[in-house]
Amino acid sequence: MNNKNRPKVRPELETADILIEMIGLMGLLVLIGLPLYYYPELPDQVPHHYGADGVPDRWGGKGIVWTLPAIGAFLYAGLWYLNRFPHIFNYMVEITQQNAIAQYRLATRLIRSLNAFTAWLFAYINYAIVQGGLKGSFDLGMWFLPTLIGGMLLLIVVFMYRATKA
Numbered sequence: 001m002n003n004k005n006r007p008k009v010r011p012e013l014e015t016a017d018i019l020i021e022m023i024g025l026m027g028l029l030v031l032i033g034l035p036l037y038y039y040p041e042l043p044d045q046v047p048h049h050y051g052a053d054g055v056p057d058r059w060g061g062k063g064i065v066w067t068l069p070a071i072g073a074f075l076y077a078g079l080w081y082l083n084r085f086p087h088i089f090n091y092m093v094e095i096t097q098q099n100a101i102a103q104y105r106l107a108t109r110l111i112r113s114l115n116a117f118t119a120w121l122f123a124y125i126n127y128a129i130v131q132g133g134l135k136g137s138f139d140l141g142m143w144f145l146p147t148l149i150g151g152m153l154l155l156i157v158v159f160m161y162r163a164t165k166a
Contacts, residue, residue, distance in 0.1 A: 006087040006095045011105040020112045024076065027119030031072045031126055035065040038130045046133030050125075054140035056132055065129055072122040079115045083108045092163055102166040110159040117155065121148065 013021075039062070047056035048064050086104035087095070095103055124140075131138035 007097055007100040008087050009100055009104065010084065010086065011101050011108065014105075017109060017112060020109065020116050024112065024116030024119045027116060027123050028072060028076050031119060031123040032069045034123065034126050034130055035069060038134065039065065042130065042133045047129050047138070050128070050140050050144075052145055054142050054144045056137065056139070062133060065126060065133075068122045068126045068129075072119055076115055076119055079111055083111045083115075092160065093166075099166060103163060106159055106163050106166055110156070113155055113159075114152070117151065 042062040042065065044062055045059045046062045046064060047058070048060040049056065049058035051057040086107050087100075089107045091103055091107065093099065093103065128138050128140050
């Protein structure tokens with residue numbers, strides 16, 4: 001069955017979905033609120049890039065603090081909208097009338113979780129940029145990149161496992 005013949009149903013939001021959505025929205029608010037609050041205090045030069053070791057390796061104008069909120073808001077809105085159409089997603093199993101709601105719920109929860117994860121990730125990076133500007137230096141830490149990759153992979157693997165069992 002191709003995705004044109006899949007059931008076009010949307011699973012009802014459960015408490016977990018609402019909680020994940022609220023966590024993501026809080027991340028988005030922090031992402032946007034940080035530069036709003038700190039912009040007047042920022043020096044002209046702030047970190048623009050962090051190396052794999054978590055140390056800033058490029059500096060530039062403070063206007064960069066608006067880049068992540070713009071990208072983050074666009075990405076968040078796009079994924080939120082996309083989540084309204086779970087029948088067009090790719091699945092590891094064939095979608096039938098019997099498994100559609102369960103598969104759609106898992107898939108939309110994964111997108112919702114990745115959206116929240118990304119909002120908080122962008123918020124933390126923007127926090128690092130702001131703190132780097134205010135303090136002269138702020139390292140993300142050597143743990144940042146492995147934790148980021150591990151967190152995303154773990155989230156995806158857990159949802160893939162659950163999808164094959166649903």
